[in-house]
Amino acid sequence: MTEDTGQADPRWTDAVARGDMQAAVGLLLEIRVLVPVVAMPGEQGHEAEMAVPALVNEAGRRALPVFTSVDALSQWRSDARPVPMPGAQVLAAAVEEGYDGLVVDVASDRPLTLDRTAIAALAGTE
Numbered sequence: 001m002t003e004d005t006g007q008a009d010p011r012w013t014d015a016v017a018r019g020d021m022q023a024a025v026g027l028l029l030e031i032r033v034l035v036p037v038v039a040m041p042g043e044q045g046h047e048a049e050m051a052v053p054a055l056v057n058e059a060g061r062r063a064l065p066v067f068t069s070v071d072a073l074s075q076w077r078s079d080a081r082p083v084p085m086p087g088a089q090v091l092a093a094a095v096e097e098g099y100d101g102l103v104v105d106v107a108s109d110r111p112l113t114l115d116r117t118a119i120a121a122l123a124g125t126e
Contacts, residue, residue: 004032004084006034006069006070006071006082007069007070007071008068008069008072009027009030009031009032009068011027011030011031012024012027012031012068013068015027016110016112021112024104024112025112025114025118025122027087028087028088028090028091028104028122029087029088029091029122030087030088031068031086031087032084032085032086032087033066033067033068033084033085033086033087033090033104034066034067034068034069034070034072034073034082034083034084034085035052035064035066035082035083035085035090036052036053036065036066036067036073036076036077036080036081036082036083037050037051037052037080037081037082037083038050038051038052038053038077038079038080038081039079040053050081052064053065053077053080054099055101055103055106061100061101062098062099062100062101063099063100063101063102063103063113064090064094064097064099064101064102064103065102065103065106066087066090066102066103066104067082067104067105067106068104068105069105070082072105072107072108075107075108076106076107088123090102091119091122091123092123092125094119094123095116095119095120095123095125099116099119100115100116101113101114101115101116101119102114102119
């Protein structure tokens, strides 16, 4: 087993640099991504709880933010803790949890956004 240095998979970096977002999408099934976990205020009188934050748009649609590197996560929220997970597992969980979308590297120059249909297709649950 190789040590995870927190850097993006070089195949991902290469695909994004080439502008080949179709290849990048396919790589989500193979690479490790980082799911952010942040402290959320607890209910009155309770300690803070750790939770995965969602991105919510004006229409109330929720997207799961995921990141390909610790640097990309820190650009978005420096207080978030990275939880490494296989991309395929994250896609399946996004479908199961009812997210409307998934956004990869939301604070980067080239964020990748997938809607519910694309997530389900990749996860094999369409």
